[in-house]
Amino acid sequence: MPMSKLHVFLSAAEIEALNTQLAARITHDYQDVLKPGEALHVIVTLKGAVFFAADLLRKIDLPVLVDFVRVSSYGNATQSSGVVKVIHDVETTPIGKHVLILDEIVDSGLTLSVLLDRLNALQPASLKICALLSKPSRRQTPVEIHYLGTEVEDKFLVGYGLDHGERYRNLKEISVLDSSP
Ligand code: IMP
Ligand code: MG
Numbered sequence: 001m002p003m004s005k006l007h008v009f010l011s012a013a014e015i016e017a018l019n020t021q022l023a024a025r026i027t028h029d030y031q032d033v034l035k036p037g038e039a040l041h042v043i044v045t046l047k048g049a050v051f052f053a054a055d056l057l058r059k060i061d062l063p064v065l066v067d068f069v070r071v072s073s074y075g076n077a078t079q080s081s082g083v084v085k086v087i088h089d090v091e092t093t094p095i096g097k098h099v100l101i102l103d104e105i106v107d108s109g110l111t112l113s114v115l116l117d118r119l120n121a122l123q124p125a126s127l128k129i130c131a132l133l134s135k136p137s138r139r140q141t142p143v144e145i146h147y148l149g150t151e152v153e154d155k156f157l158v159g160y161g162l163d164h165g166e167r168y169r170n171l172k173e174i175s176v177l178d179s180s181p
Pocket of ligand 1: 045048103104105106107108109110111112155156157158162163164
């Protein structure tokens with residue numbers, strides 16, 4: 001089996017700086033939108049966004065409610081199957097809530113467009129997306145990302161929640177996976 005090589009794309013410090021900027025913008029934008037005592041309704045996409053969410057949410061100076069959804073468009077390969085399945089649904093209702101979806105990377109956009117349709121049908125007060133990374137060249141369906149860490153080229157990335165065959169999620173940095181021999 002060929003050895004996979006990792007080339008660091010974003011260091012832990014660079015990721016932290018992106019999270020700090022995103023959290024400041026989110027805190028600023030929602031502090032006047034939320035009523036006293038109202039929480040920002042955060043929906044985290046499992047499994048990849050868990051690491052991002054844990055770091056970002058601790059930098060957000062607002063009351064938050066955290067829920068999880070698992071929508072899968074990937075098997076164990078590096079290409080999207082184009083088939084999106086809801087594997088674990090949210091446990092709270094977003095009706096009338098200010099909802100922010102957290103995803104670690106937007107690729108084809110299929111996962112988020114399915115999620116947006118499902119959540120919009122439940123009539124939230126507002127619905128926005130925050131993603132650490134986006135690969136615009138891979139988009140198959142347009143998705144508006146309201147809060148974006150940074151755009152990336154079409155390279156397969158691992159670490160900080162991103163996996164390849166369920167491996168590498170716990171790496172502190174985000175690296176390009178080069179599996180060529
Ligand atoms: P989309 O539906 O094609 O936008 O897929 C989004 C999901 O695919 C992301 O939330 C990731 O879980 C996964 N994904 C997309 N690109 C990568 C990558 O470069 N490495 C690992 N997972 C990825
Ligand atoms: Mg994901």
